[in-house]
Amino acid sequence: xxxxxxxxxxxxxxxxxxxxxxxxxxxxxxxxxxxxxxxxxxxxxxxxxxxxxxxxxxxxxxxxxxxxxxxxxxxxxxxxxxxxxxxxxxxxxxxxxxxxxxxxxxxxxxxxxxxxxxxxxxxxxxxxxxxxxxxxxxxxxxxxxxxxxxxxxxxxxxxxxxxxxxxxxxxxxxxxxxxxxxxxxxxxxxxxxxxxxxxxxxxxxxxxxxxxxxxxxxxxxxxxxxxxxxxxxxxxxxxxxxxxxxxxxxxxxxxxxxxxxxxxxxxxxxxxxxxxxxxxxxxxxxxxxxxxxxxxxxxxxxxxxxxxxxxxxxxxxxxxxxxxxxxxxxxxxxxxxxxxxxxxxxxxxxxxxxxxxxxxxxxxxxxxxxxxxxxxxxxxxxxxxxxxxxxxxxxxxxxxxxxxxxxxxxxxxxxxxxxxxxxxxxxxxxxxxxxxxxxxxxxxxxxxxxxxxxxxxxxxxxxxxxxxxxxxxxxxxxxxxxxxxxxxxxxxxxxxxxxxxxxxxxxxxxxxxxxxxxxxxxxxxxxxxxxxxxxxxxxxxxxxxxxxxxxxxxxxxxxxxxxxxxxxxxxxxxxxxxxxxxxxxxxxxxxxxxxxxxxxxxxxxxxxxxxxxxxxxxxxxxxxxxxxxxxxxxxxxxxxxxxxxxxxxxxxxxxxxxxxxxxxxxxxxxxxxxxxxxx
Amino acid sequence: xxxxxxxxxxxxxxxxxxxxxxxxxxxxxxxxxxxxxxxxxxxxxxxxxxxxxxxxxxxxxxxxxxxxxxxxxxxxxxxxxxxxxxxxxxxxxxxxxxxxxxxxxxxxxxxxxxxxxxxxxxxxxxxxxxxxxxxxxxxxxxxxxxxxxxxxxxxxxxxxxxxxxxxxxxxxxxxxxxxxxxxxxx
Numbered sequence: 001x002x003x004x005x006x007x008x009x010x011x012x013x014x015x016x017x018x019x020x021x022x023x024x025x026x027x028x029x030x031x032x033x034x035x036x037x038x039x040x041x042x043x044x045x046x047x048x049x050x051x052x053x054x055x056x057x058x059x060x061x062x063x064x065x066x067x068x069x070x071x072x073x074x075x076x077x078x079x080x081x082x083x084x085x086x087x088x089x090x091x092x093x094x095x096x097x098x099x100x101x102x103x104x105x106x107x108x109x110x111x112x113x114x115x116x117x118x119x120x121x122x123x124x125x126x127x128x129x130x131x132x133x134x135x136x137x138x139x140x141x142x143x144x145x146x147x148x149x150x151x152x153x154x155x156x157x158x159x160x161x162x163x164x165x166x167x168x169x170x171x172x173x174x175x176x177x178x179x180x181x182x183x184x185x186x187x188x189x190x191x192x193x194x195x196x197x198x199x200x201x202x203x204x205x206x207x208x209x210x211x212x213x214x215x216x217x218x219x220x221x222x223x224x225x226x227x228x229x230x231x232x233x234x235x236x237x238x239x240x241x242x243x244x245x246x247x248x249x250x251x252x253x254x255x256x257x258x259x260x261x262x263x264x265x266x267x268x269x270x271x272x273x274x275x276x277x278x279x280x281x282x283x284x285x286x287x288x289x290x291x292x293x294x295x296x297x298x299x300x301x302x303x304x305x306x307x308x309x310x311x312x313x314x315x316x317x318x319x320x321x322x323x324x325x326x327x328x329x330x331x332x333x334x335x336x337x338x339x340x341x342x343x344x345x346x347x348x349x350x351x352x353x354x355x356x357x358x359x360x361x362x363x364x365x366x367x368x369x370x371x372x373x374x375x376x377x378x379x380x381x382x383x384x385x386x387x388x389x390x391x392x393x394x395x396x397x398x399x400x401x402x403x404x405x406x407x408x409x410x411x412x413x414x415x416x417x418x419x420x421x422x423x424x425x426x427x428x429x430x431x432x433x434x435x436x437x438x439x440x441x442x443x444x445x446x447x448x449x450x451x452x453x454x455x456x457x458x459x460x461x462x463x464x465x466x467x468x469x470x471x472x473x474x475x476x477x478x479x480x481x482x483x484x485x486x487x488x489x490x491x492x493x494x495x496x497x498x499x500x501x502x503x504x505x506x507x508x509x510x511x512x513x514x515x516x517x518x519x520x521x522x523x524x525x526x527x528x529x530x531x532x533x534x535x536x537x538x539x540x541x542x543x544x545x546x547x548x549x550x551x552x553x554x555x556x557x558x559x560x561x562x563x564x565x566x567x568x569x570x571x572x573x574x575x576x577x578x579x580x581x582x583x584x585x586x587x588x589x590x591x592x593x594x595x596x597x598x599x600x601x602x603x604x605x606x607x608x609x610x611x612x613x614x615x616x617x618x619x620x621x622x623x624x625x626x627x628x629x630x631x632x633x634x635x636x637x638x639x640x641x642x643x644x645x646x647x648x649x650x651x652x653x654x655x656x657x658x659x660x661x662x663x664x665x666x667x668x669x670x671x672x673x674x675x676x677x678x679x
Numbered sequence: 680x681x682x683x684x685x686x687x688x689x690x691x692x693x694x695x696x697x698x699x700x701x702x703x704x705x706x707x708x709x710x711x712x713x714x715x716x717x718x719x720x721x722x723x724x725x726x727x728x729x730x731x732x733x734x735x736x737x738x739x740x741x742x743x744x745x746x747x748x749x750x751x752x753x754x755x756x757x758x759x760x761x762x763x764x765x766x767x768x769x770x771x772x773x774x775x776x777x778x779x780x781x782x783x784x785x786x787x788x789x790x791x792x793x794x795x796x797x798x799x800x801x802x803x804x805x806x807x808x809x810x811x812x813x814x815x816x817x818x819x820x821x822x823x824x825x826x827x828x829x830x831x832x833x834x835x836x837x838x839x840x841x842x843x844x845x846x847x848x849x850x851x852x853x854x855x856x857x858x859x860x861x862x863x864x865x
Contacts, residue, residue, distance in 0.1 A: 237758045244751060272832075343832035351829055358821040366814040373801065373810045380806050386745050387810065388799035389753055395814045594758070617758060629758065 001062050002070050005148035008055035009099075012048050012106075013138040019044040020131035027124060038124050042113050045127055048134060049110035056103045059096060059147055063089040068159050071151040072096055078159035078588035080558035084172050085162055091175040092166055094296060094311075095147035100176075101292070102137040104183040109134065112187065122205060125194025126187070133186055136318050144311045161588025164560075168234050168595075174226035178250060181220025182288040185253060187212045188260075189285035192278055196329045199336050203268055206277070210264070211654055217257050218650040224250050225643040236594040236615045238529060238631040240639070243392040248371045249291030255364040256284040259357045266353050269415065274337035275330070276357070282326040287364075289319050294371070345417035352410035359403040366396045397456055404463040404518060407511050408434075408470045430469035437465040446526075453525035460522040467515035471508045499658035506653025513649055516642030523610070523635030531617070533625040534565070543632035544604075545612055546570040550578070552626060560584045560593075565616045565628055571604065581616035581628065592618070600637040610634040733776050740772055740782060744789060745799050753799055768793075 019041045026038030059072070063086040068074040076093045077086055091100040109130045116123040141147065165171075188209040195205035227250065232240040241247060260280040266273040293315035343350050370387040377385045412426040441458050442448065448455040479494035486493065498505040530542045534549040541547075550566040562584040569577045582595040599612040613631040620627055741755035748764035750757050754772075757765035768789070775785045789797050801807035 235758075237752060237756045239756065242752070242756075343829055346829055346833075351825075354825050354829065358818075358825050362814065362818045362821055365817045369813055369817075370810070377801070377806065377810075383794075384796055385801045385807060385810075386796045386799055387801060388745060390743055391800035391810065394800070395811070399814075399818065615758065 001058055001065070001067050002148040002150055005055050005058035005062070005070075006146070008051050008058060009138060009142050009146075009148070012051040012055060012102075013135065013142055015044045015048040015051060016131050016134040016138055019048060020128055020135055023124060023128035023131060027128065041131070042116060042124070042127060045109050045113045045131055045134075048131075049106035052099075052103050052106040052138075055147075056090060056099055059099060060087060060090050063087070066159070068157075069151055069155045070147075071149045072147045074151045074156055074159045076159070076162055078161040078559075080588070081159075081162055081167075082559065084169070085167055088166065088172045088175075089162065091179065092162055095141070095145045095149075097175070097179070098137060098141055098145050098296075098311075099147050100179055101183055102134065102141060104176075104179055105130065105134055105137065105186060108184060108187055112190075118208060119204065121198065122191065122194055122200060122208070125198055126190040129190035129193050130186060133190075136314075140311055140314050144314055159588060161586060164584065164586045164589060164591045164593035165234060167559075167586070167593075168230060170226055170230045170233070174223060174230055176223075177219050177226055178223030181216055181218075181223050182250075182253065182291065184212065184216030184219060185257060185281075185284045185288050187216065188281050192281040193326060193329065196278060196333050199333060203271075206264055206268060213257070213261060213264075214650055214654055217254070217261055218647060220250070220254050220257065221646060221650075222643070224254060225640070229640060232636070233596065233598065234593075236596045236617070236629075238527065238596075238613055238615075238629075238633060239524075240636070243370070243389045245371050246291075246295050248367045249287075249294045252364050252367055253284045253287040253291060255360050255367070256280055256287055259360040259364075260284060262353055262360075263357050266350060270350060272343075272350065273353075275334065278326075278330055278337065280357075282323075282330075286319055286323060286326075287368075289315060289322070293319065347413065347418045347423070349410065349413045349415045349418075352406055352413050356403065356406045356410055359399055359406065362399050363396050363403065366399065367392070370395070401456070401459055401463060404460070404467060404515075407514060408463060408466040411474065411508060411511065412470055426470070426473070430466055430473055433469045434462045434466035438462040451525065457522040457525050460518050464515040464518045464522070467511055471512045471515075474508055475505070496658075498652065499655075502655045502657055503653045506649045506651070506655075509649030509652055510646050511649075513642045513645030513647075516638045516645060518642075520635050520637065520639030520642060523633065523638075526634045528632045529629065531627065531629040533620055533623075534567075534628045535625060540628065540630050542630045543610070543612075544571050545630075545632070547614070547628070547630055549626075549628070559588075560586045563616070565614075565626060567614060567628065569599065569612065576604070579612070579614050581614040583616045583618055594618070602637065608634065609637045611636045736776055736782065737772060740776075740785060741769065743786065743799050744768070744772075744797050747793050747797060 021041075022037050022044065023041030026034045026041055028034070029037070059070075062070050062073050063077045063081075064083070066073070066077070066079050068077075072093055072095050073089065076096065077089045081089075089096060091097040109127065112123065112130065113127055116127070191205045191209045191212075194200070224247075227247065228240040231242070232238075257280075260277060263273045263280060264277055267277050293312060296311055296315070345351075370391050373387045374384045377383065408430070409427070414422060438458050438461060441461055446454055446458060448458045475494050475497065476490070478497040479490045481493075482488065482497055483490050483493035486496070488496065528543055530540050532538070532540050534540065536549055536551060538549045539546055546569075548568045548570065550568050552563060552565055554561070554563050556562075562582055564580045564582050567579045567581065568575055569579055577599055579597040579599055581597045584593045584595065585591075586593060594615055594617060596613055596615045598614075601609050601612065611631070611633045613633055615629040615631075617627040617629050619625060738755065742753050744754040746752050746754050746757035746762065746765040746768065748757065748762050750762070752758070754765055754768055771789075771792075772785065775788060780788070786798060801810040803811060
């Protein structure tokens with residue numbers, strides 16, 4: 001098996017190198033021979049996909065066949081590992097996840113190469129750039145992180161098992177989502193660089209990549225949130241985001257990708273920000289690579305990172321080379337990227353996009369700076385310092401709140417210029433409503449003067465409410481216009497409105513989801529927790545709940561032995577549920593693992609929902625008594641609901657418009673000028 | 680105390696000073712007062728507060744230090760049962776608070792015992808100040824840059840269109856906007 005896998009990787013390397021070399025040569029010529037050469041390069045790219053699929057299939061088959069002669073399988077699987085996790089072995093370790101990266105890239109390249117007739121020349125450039133990235137990953141897989149390396153010293157009887165933290169259903173989905181996001185940004189990058197090199201006129205490359213970028217962004221978003229949910233549901237500390245370097249690594253390309261999704265509208269609508277969009281696409285791709293480097297080089301310690309290895313040097317060289325190539329072509333082609341329009345007013349959609357981009361980039365810089373500062377400190381001061389949650393919360397949160405303000409304000413500003421009258425018309429009620437939300441929080445006992453975190457919570461609530469109210473008011477205003485003209489009811493009219501301009505209203509839905517996520521996060525300062533040794537019949541009181549320990553029980557299977565606490569949950573004197581926080585001991589790896597249980601209070605509290613979160617932490621070493629830790633985490637469920645709405649909004653934005661927007665005009669007005677027009 | 684308005688408000692004020700109606704000016708004035716009130720409230724909320732209790736100090740200091748067991752968690756969030764590091768550190772923290780040491784002294788004691796990486800965020804001393812300053816420098820530089828770009832774009836001449844089409848400006852453009860709004864919103 002190992003030989004088949006190794007050969008497949010070598011063959012894939014050869015094919016992708018051919019795809020790159022022949023494709024590059026073909027780009028220089030304009031004759032029939034060049035066209036034929038280009039076609040062979042395209043087919044070699046398609047064949048690369050087939051061969052990388054074969055290599056991946058071999059590795060997964062080896063996991064299912066318990067082939068511990070392959071070192072990777074020995075270190076990441078064992079005989080009693082459930083089938084779903086054996087499949088997940090592919091992305092559970094350094095070498096396998098690099099193969100998975102390569103597989104996804106080959107998959108994206110496969111789709112791109114099949115759709116080459118859309119624009120043969122531009123697709124040929126993009127194909128060559130993707131082949132170059134593919135060559136890089138296959139070189140690493142072949143020479144530095146070989147997934148089919150043979151285990152030294154004979155074939156072991158059993159593997160050392162998969163990391164217990166990864167033996168959770170979400171771990172089967174989270175990494176593929178994240179990788180689909182990371183790898184997917186190679187596509188807009190390839191098109192952007194290709195368009196730059198070939199002096200491609202117009203915004204066609206943006207139109208071609210718009211859906212790719214949105215899908216990729218959606219995958220990355222889902223990946224990040226699934227990671228957060230996994231941390232919440234598995235790690236047992238009651239939180240979902242710890243500003244760990246690897247979490248930060250996934251956040252950075254998301255931030256620049258989000259900035260790109262916004263600024264690209266400026267280029268499409270107004271022919272502006274052409275250089276900036278190039279920079280953002282390049283930065284997003286490079287940050288995705290940097291994230292991959294961070295998790296694999298061992299340069300920064302993290303609970304998520306793979307083992308320290310030598311492949312960091314490969315990534316540094318690749319990132320430096322790519323940066324140099326991008327910078328060279330960007331500078332060389334600056335004259336082709338001039339803006340087509342002037343800006344009329346500071347109070348306009350254009351400037352809101354500019355400031356939105358600025359704030360996203362500042363948050364991104366803060367995250368990058370904080371992630372790398374320990375290394376910088378070591379160079380300068382001779383010792384590392386920790387840059388943990390207090391730093392990021394203090395620096396990034398205020399900027400993120402400003403960003404929320406722009407999320408609320410930006411979509412309601414008109415292109416070109418916004419009149420004071422339209423500002424008043426669009427913002428009066430949403431502003432009053434959001435201030436009322438803040439006042440209600442204070443009335444219900446939140447004292448923002450007591451603690452900065454309460455202050456931020458109130459501000460975040462006001463701004464989230466502002467976003468929600470402005471989005472709702474936009475739907476209502478547009479819906480009323482259509483309802484007035486067509487006689488439909490308001491909901492049907494809003495649906496039609498959405499179908500007429502899916503991108504704009506899909507975007508609003510995404511903003512709505514973001515507001516819900518922020519609402520979920522702002523509950524954090526109000527978390528409660530109690531830790532107690534609990535024998536049979538012992539009680540814990542926390543928030544509105546009384547927890548009574550009914551019993552403890554044990555079980556055993558080939559993969560792990562486990563213990564459950566059986567906790568009856570009472571609220572208002574009535575039992576509402578029974579929870580079973582669990583503790584496992586994985587036999588192959590010899591590692592313990594806690595599995596919290598979470599009870600979201602939807603049935604009891606509709607809007608002010610919270611999670612009751614129980615962790616069976618183990619036994620007191622001195623007296624052998626079980627320890628239960630209970631948390632009440634207000635509003636957290638809104639984070640996951642917000643994610644679902646964000647994904648729904650992205651899907652809406654991806655759907656083509658049902659009806660074209662027709663604007664009656666007797667004069668050549670090029671943009672609809674009323675507030676909120678356009679995307 | 681006088682607060683200067685953000686550029687967006689200033690630009691609105693200076694651009695259309697002559698043509699603005701009294702109603703609009705009242706709105707801008709109200710917006711300015713609301714903004715001032717918000718900034719003042721924020722300043723008061725941020726800087727005024729009562730002295731924290733021992734529990735609050737324990738919670739605060741426990742969130743300003745890291746557990747040293749290698750879990751990468753903030754001290755009070757390390758959930759490893761029997762973790763030798765976090766249990767001991769929590770006891771030490773509580774003992775220091777009971778002794779009446781101030782926050783700086785307590786943190787200093789932990790740094791001496793566990794090294795500088797025990798503090799969860801860079802201190803505001805020496806080179807570590809750079810960690811705190813740089814994001815705000817980036818923000819300020821970004822604002823200056825974006826403002827410069829916006830001004831440069833505003834002062835750029837409108838590109839000419841083919842076929843003799845002229846782009847309406849000023850009052851004429853406002854009329855077209857009003858017409859577009861009427862046709863799309865009525």
